[in-house]
Amino acid sequence: MKASSQKMGIILITPSVFLICALLVYPVLYGVWLSFFKKHSFFPDQRFVGLANYLYLLKDSEFWMSLWYGTYYSVSTIVLQIVVGLIAALILNEAFRGRNIVRGVVLFPYMIPTVVAIILWKWLLNNQFGLVNYLLLAVGIIDDPLSWMGKDHIMTSLIIISVWEFFPFVVLSVLARLQTIPPVLYEAAKVDGAGAWSRFIHVTLPQLRNVLFVVILLRSIWMFTKFDTVWLLTQGGGAEKYIRTLPVFAYMRTFMYYQAGLGSTLAVIMFGILIASTTIYFKMFRREEGI
Amino acid sequence: MNRKKRYKLIIGSMCLFVLILGGTSLAERKVINVWHTETNPLSRKAVANIVDRFEKLHPDIKVEAEALAWGDLEGKIMAALAAGSPPELSHGQPITCAALQAKGLLLPLDDVVKHIGEDNIWDQIKKVGKYGDHYFGLVHAAGTSLLIYRKDLAEKRGLKNPKTWKDLLHNAKELTIDTNKDGKTDIYGLTIPGDNLFINILLGELTKANGGILFDDKNRPQFTSKCMIEILEFLEELTKYLPPGWEGHGYRETFANMYGAKAAMMYQGYGRGASLIEQYAPKHMTNTDYFDVWIKPHGPSGTKPAAQVDEEPWMMFKGCKHPKEAIEFLKFFYQDDNYLEYIQTVPIHFFPVTKSLRRSTAYQETPMIKKWKGWLDVQEHYLDNDLVKPTLVIDWKDMTTKPYLMEILGSGILKDMVMEVTKENVPPRKATDKAQKRAEELIKDKGYAKW
Numbered sequence: 001m002k003a004s005s006q007k008m009g010i011i012l013i014t015p016s017v018f019l020i021c022a023l024l025v026y027p028v029l030y031g032v033w034l035s036f037f038k039k040h041s042f043f044p045d046q047r048f049v050g051l052a053n054y055l056y057l058l059k060d061s062e063f064w065m066s067l068w069y070g071t072y073y074s075v076s077t078i079v080l081q082i083v084v085g086l087i088a089a090l091i092l093n094e095a096f097r098g099r100n101i102v103r104g105v106v107l108f109p110y111m112i113p114t115v116v117a118i119i120l121w122k123w124l125l126n127n128q129f130g131l132v133n134y135l136l137l138a139v140g141i142i143d144d145p146l147s148w149m150g151k152d153h154i155m156t157s158l159i160i161i162s163v164w165e166f167f168p169f170v171v172l173s174v175l176a177r178l179q180t181i182p183p184v185l186y187e188a189a190k191v192d193g194a195g196a197w198s199r200f201i202h203v204t205l206p207q208l209r210n211v212l213f214v215v216i217l218l219r220s221i222w223m224f225t226k227f228d229t230v231w232l233l234t235q236g237g238g239a240e241k242y243i244r245t246l247p248v249f250a251y252m253r254t255f256m257y258y259q260a261g262l263g264s265t266l267a268v269i270m271f272g273i274l275i276a277s278t279t280i281y282f283k284m285f286r287r288e289e290g291i
Numbered sequence: 292m293n294r295k296k297r298y299k300l301i302i303g304s305m306c307l308f309v310l311i312l313g314g315t316s317l318a319e320r321k322v323i324n325v326w327h328t329e330t331n332p333l334s335r336k337a338v339a340n341i342v343d344r345f346e347k348l349h350p351d352i353k354v355e356a357e358a359l360a361w362g363d364l365e366g367k368i369m370a371a372l373a374a375g376s377p378p379e380l381s382h383g384q385p386i387t388c389a390a391l392q393a394k395g396l397l398l399p400l401d402d403v404v405k406h407i408g409e410d411n412i413w414d415q416i417k418k419v420g421k422y423g424d425h426y427f428g429l430v431h432a433a434g435t436s437l438l439i440y441r442k443d444l445a446e447k448r449g450l451k452n453p454k455t456w457k458d459l460l461h462n463a464k465e466l467t468i469d470t471n472k473d474g475k476t477d478i479y480g481l482t483i484p485g486d487n488l489f490i491n492i493l494l495g496e497l498t499k500a501n502g503g504i505l506f507d508d509k510n511r512p513q514f515t516s517k518c519m520i521e522i523l524e525f526l527e528e529l530t531k532y533l534p535p536g537w538e539g540h541g542y543r544e545t546f547a548n549m550y551g552a553k554a555a556m557m558y559q560g561y562g563r564g565a566s567l568i569e570q571y572a573p574k575h576m577t578n579t580d581y582f583d584v585w586i587k588p589h590g591p592s593g594t595k596p597a598a599q600v601d602e603e604p605w606m607m608f609k610g611c612k613h614p615k616e617a618i619e620f621l622k623f624f625y626q627d628d629n630y631l632e633y634i635q636t637v638p639i640h641f642f643p644v645t646k647s648l649r650r651s652t653a654y655q656e657t658p659m660i661k662k663w664k665g666w667l668d669v670q671e672h673y674l675d676n677d678l679v680k681p682t683l684v685i686d687w688k689d690m691t692t693k694p695y696l697m698e699i700l701g702s703g704i705l706k707d708m709v710m711e712v713t714k715e716n717v718p719p720r721k722a723t724d725k726a727q728k729r730a731e732e733l734i735k736d737k738g739y740a741k742w
Contacts, residue, residue, distance in 0.1 A: 038736070042373035043394065126544070127536045128553050144475065147536020151714045154539065236703065238485025238538030241710050255366050256701030257733065 028271075034264035041260040053265035062249065063266070070245035073158065073230070074223035080163040081219060082212070085170025090204075092171065093178040103175075110168035118232040121161045125149060154239040162229055166222075170215055177211040178204070213285060220281075221274055227251060246270050320353045321613045323620060324378035326367070327431070328603060330358040333636035341629045345620055352616045361488070365697070368608075372396060377608035379617035385419050385681035386696040388428040388604050393694040398607040398614055399425040403621045407645060415674050416644045418687050420604045428604030429621070432634060432641035435670045435679045436492065436599045439549060439560035442583040444468070444478070453588040456500075456525045463532035466555035480532030482545040482554035488682070489542060489559050490706040491699075492599045495683045497522045499597035501590030504685050506693055509741040512730035514708070515723045518592055523712045523719035525590065530713040538714055547571070549582070560584070561601060562639035562670065565663045578662065584669045600679035601640070627651065639663045642670060695739050704729045 035053055039046035057063045092103050109117065124131050125148035133145040148157045181204065189199045227247040234240035236256075240248070246266060254263030327338060335358050342354040359367060365387055371377045372391075383391070391397050404412065404426045413433075420428025444466055453459040463480030470477040483493065498505055503518025513519065530537065534548060546564050548554040550572035557564075569577045576582070587596040607617055623629060627648050634641045634648065638659045643649045654660065660667060673679045680687070683696045699705070708726035711717040734740050 042369040127539075128534065128544075128548065128551065145535070147539060149539025150536030151538055151710070153536075234539070236487040237541060238487075238490065238706060238710055238714075240487070241703070241707055252701075252703065256703070257698055258369070258701070259736065 031264045031267050031271075034261055035268045037261045039260045041254050041258040041263070046261075049261070053262050054269075057262070057265060057269065062244075066244050066246045066249040069155070069243060070224060070247070073155065073162075073243070073245055074220060074226070076159050077162045077166070077223050078216065078219050080159065081167045081170050082216065084163060085167040085215075086174055086208075088167065089171045089174035089178055090200075092175055106171055107168045109165050110172075112165075114165070114228045115232055117161065117165055118229065121157070121164075122149070122233070125157055149234070149237070149239055151239050151242050154234070154242050158230060158233055158243050161233070162223070162226070165229065166219065169219065173211050173215050174208060177208055181207045217278065217281060220277070224274060225270060320351055321616050322353045322355055323380070323613050323617050324611075325354055325356045325617075325620070326359055326364065326378050326381040327356065328359060328361055328364055328382045329637070330360055331637065334358070334633065337633045337636045340632060341624055344629065345623045348623070349616070349619065352613075352619070354620060365701070372608065372610075375610060377611050379611040379613055380605055380607055380621065382431060382603040383428075383606050384697065384700075385428065385602065385604060385690065386683060386694075386700065388420060388606050389690045390694045390697045391606065391608075392422050392427040393691075396609050397427040398609050398611075399427055400429045400605065400607055400618070400621065401426055402618050403429055403625065406622045407625050411645050411647050413644060413646060413649075413674070415600075415677065415679075416602065419602055419681065419690070422691060428606050430602040430604045430644050432637075433600055433602040433644060433670075433674060434562045434637075434640035434642060435601070435673045436496065436587075437557075437560040437562065437564075437584045437666060437669060438587045439557040439564060439582060439584050441466070441478075441549075441555045441581060442579065443581050444555050452585040455588050456529075456590050459588045460525075460528055460532075463529060463556065467532045468555070478552060479534045479548070479554045481529065481556040481558060482534060482540065482548040483537060483558045484542045484545045485538035485540055485706075485710075486542060487703050487706045488700070490709050492682050493559060494522065494705045494709065495680070495685065496587070496597050496599050497525070497590065499680065499685050500587065500593045500595070502593035505683060506689075506734075507742075508692075510693065510695070510734055510739045511742040512727050512734070514727040514730060515720070518590075519723055520719050521591055523709070523722065526709060527712055527719070538710060543567070550576075558587075562641075562663075562666055563637050565639040565659065565666060566637060569659075579665050584666050586669060586672065596673075596678055598673050598679045599682055600674070602644075602681065627653075639666050642667075642674065693739075695734055695737050698733060698737060699730060702729070702733055704733070 036048060036050055037046045038049045038053070088106060092099065092106065112120075123129075125133075127133060127145045127147045127149065130145075130148070132148065133142070136142045137145065146153055148154070185203050185207070186199055189203050194202065225247055226245070230243055230245050230248050231251065234243065244252075247270070250263050250266035250270070253259045253266060325338075325342075327334075329335065329338070338356050338358070342356050345354060346352065364381070364383060368377070368381055368383060368387070368391075377396075388397070400420070409417075416430045416433060417426075419430050420426050440462075445462070448465050450462050450465055451458075453462050465480070466478065467476055467480040468478040469475060483489065495505070498518060501518045501521055503516055503522075504513050506512055534540070534553060540548070542559070545554070545557055545559070546567045549557050549560075549564070550568050565582075568582050572582070587598055589596050605621060607614055607621075611617065624633070625645065627645070630643060630645065630648055631651070631653055634643050634654065635657055638657050643654065648654050681690070683700060684690055684693075689696070704726050707729075708722045711722040711725070712719050731740070
C-alpha cells in the first residue's frame with residue numbers, strides 16, 4: 001500500500017518535474033554553458049573559449065559603464081517607487097469621497113502595455129512639441145525647452161517613466177497590508193499621546209516591514225533586469241548610449257553584434273549579481289526582521 | 292435515435308466536413324511567405340492588391356505578405372534562418388544580402404531578371420544584388436538621401452547650393468534664426484536623426500564625400516585616418532546649429548522639425564518626406580517653393596558629393612518551401628501595371644528599377660512626380676552618376692569583400708564615436724582610437740581580420 005502510494009506520488013509529480021527541468025533548469029544551464037563559447041547568435045559556428053568571455057568583459061569599459069547605468073537606474077527607481085507608492089497607499093487608505101475611483105485609476109499605469117506607455121511619454125516629453133515642456137515654460141519653471149530625450153536628461157526621463165509605470169505595484173501591496181493593521185494599535189498610540197508622525201513611525205512602518213521587505217526584493221530583481229521600458233525609449237537612438245543598462249547591453253551583444261556567447265556571459269553575470277545581492281539582503285534584514 | 296443523439300451526429304458530421312474541406316484546401320494551396328519593409332498603409336494596400344490579382348491567376352498559390360518595421364527585419368530573418376524555416380521572399384539591407392550570400396543562404400533570382408530583361412534594369416540597381424554571374428538580390432525600388440532645405444528662407448538670405456562642408460556650415464549658421472528677436476533661436480540651421488542607422492548612413496556618406504574609406508583591403512578599420520578626423524571635426528562644428536537634444540530625435544521627428552518650422556535644413560532627408568510635408572506642413576508651404584533639395588557638399592579631402600541609396604533588395608532564401616512559386620510572384624510584381632501601383636504609393640522615394648516604367652507616360656504623369664520633380668531630378672543625378680552607395684558601402688566591391696558591415700552597423704560603434712565627440716566633448720583623436728579598437732575586436736571576432 002505504502003509502495004504503491006509512493007509510486008503514485010512519483011507519477012503525479014513527474015509532469016511538473018519535467019516542466020520545471022525543460023522550462024527553468026535547461027535554459028539556465030544552457031545559458032551558462034553558452035557563456036564558455038564563442039558563438040554566432042544564429043549560425044552554428046561555435047568554439048569553446050573557457051573563461052575568455054568573462055575575462056574580456058572584466059576589461060571592457062562598456063560593460064562597467066552598463067553595470068553603473070543599470071545599478072543607478074534600478075536603485076533610483078526602487079527608492080522612488082517605494083516613496084511614491086507608500087505615500088499614495090497611505091492617502092488611499094484614508095476615507096474620502098471618490099476613494100474607490102481613485103484606487104482604480106492609480107492602477108492604470110501598471111495595466112497599460114509598456115509599448116503604449118512609452119509612445120505616450122515620448123510625445124509628452126518631446127522637446128519641440130511636448131506637453132511637459134509647454135507646461136513647464138508656461139508656469140515659468142524653465143526658460144528654454146528641456147531635451148528630455150537627449151544625453152543630459154534621458155536617464156531622468158527613464159526614471160520618471162519607470163516610477164510612473166511601476167509604483168502601483170507598491171501601492172497595491174502596501175495598501176493591502178495597511179487595511180489589515182488593527183485600529184486598536186493606533187488608538188493605543190493616541191492614548192499614549194503619539195502624533196500622526198509618531199504613529200506612522202512607530203505603528204505603521206513596523207507593521208509594513210514584512211511587506212516592504214518582499215516588495216523591495218521583487219522590485220529590485222525586476223528593475224535590475226528591466227529591458228522593455230529601457231530599450232523602447234530609444235530603440236538604439238543616439239541617447240541610447242546613456243541608458244545602456246546591462247540587459248540592453250546583453251541584448252545588443254546577442255542580437256546586434258550576433259555574439260551569443262558574450263550575451264550569455266552578461267546574462268550569467270547579471271544572474272550572479274542578483275544572487276549575491278539577494279543573499280546579502282536576506283542576511284542583513286532577515287535576522288533583524290525575524291522573517 | 293433520440294434528439295440529443297441526432298444533434299451530436301449533425302454537429303460531428305459538420306466538424307468532419309469542415310476539417311476535410313480545410314485540410315484539402317490547405318493541402319492543395321502552396322503558401323509563400325513574403326516579408327517587406329513598406330509599412331505605410333498605401334504600400335501595404337498596393338501589395339495586398341498585387342497579391343489578390345496574383346492569387347486569382349494562380350489559385351493553387353497563397354501569398355502571405357507581411358509588412359515589418361526596418362528595425363525588426365534583420366533579427367527576424369536571422370531567427371527564421373536559424374530555425375530552418377525562412378520565408379520565401381524578404382526585403383533586407385544590401386549589406387544583409389551581401390552577408391547572407393557570402394554564407395550561401397540565398398537562392399538566385401536570375402529567372403526574374405531574365406523575365407524583366409536584364410537590359411531593362413538600371414545599371415546602378417544591378418550592382419546591389421549581382422554576385423558573379425548570378426543575382427541574389429533584386430532591388431524593389433531605389434531612393435537616395437537628400438539635403439532638403441527651406442528655399443524661402445535660403446533665398447531671403449541669398450544662400451546658394453553648398454559645394455563644400457565649409458559652405459554648408461556657413462548656410463547652417465545663416466539659417467539659424469531668431470525670428471522674434473528675443474535672443475533665443477526659433478529655427479535651427481539643420482536637423483539630423485540621432486538613430487544608430489542614420490548616424491551610420493551619415494558617416495558612410497561623409498567618408499565617401501571626403502575621399503576616404505572605412506576599411507582597407509585587409510578589413511582593418513580606418514577610423515583613425517585623417518579623413519575620419521576631418522569628418523568628426525566637421526560634425527563637432529555642424530552640431531552647434533542643430534536643435535538641442537538632436538541625438539534623441541528619430542527620423543520622423545527630424546521631418547517634424549522641418550514641416551513644423553523648427554529647422555531649415557535636413558541632411559538625412561528622403562523622398563518619402565514629400566508625403567509627410569504634404570500631410571503636415573501648412574497648405575501654402577507644401578511645394579518646392581518652400582521645401583527644395585540641394586546636391587550634397589563634399590569634404591576638404593574629397594572632390595565629389597556623396598549620398599546614400601535606400602534600395603533594399605528582394606532576397607529568396609535557401610531552404611524555403613516554394614522557391615518556384617516565389618519566382619512567379621516576383622515576375623508578376625515587376626510587371627509594369629503592378630509595379631506602377633506599388634511605386635505610386637511613395638512616388639518621390641520609390642525610383643522604379645525598370646527603365647520601361649521610369650520612361651512610361653503613366654509614371655511620368657503621376658501628379659506627385661510632376662509636383663516634386665526637382666527632388667527626383669537630384670536623385671536621378673546621384674543614381675546616374677554613381678554618387679550613391681548603400682549604407683557603409685564606399686566602393687561597390689565592398690558588397691562582396693566586406694560581409695561584416697551588417698555587424699558594424701548593428702554594433703553602434705560609429706554612433707558612439709559621433710556621440711562622444713559631439714555630446715561629450717571627447718577629442719576626435721581619442722574617440723577614433725576607441726572606435727578603432729572596438730571595430731578591430733569585432734572584425735577579429737567574426738574571423739575577417741587579415742592584418
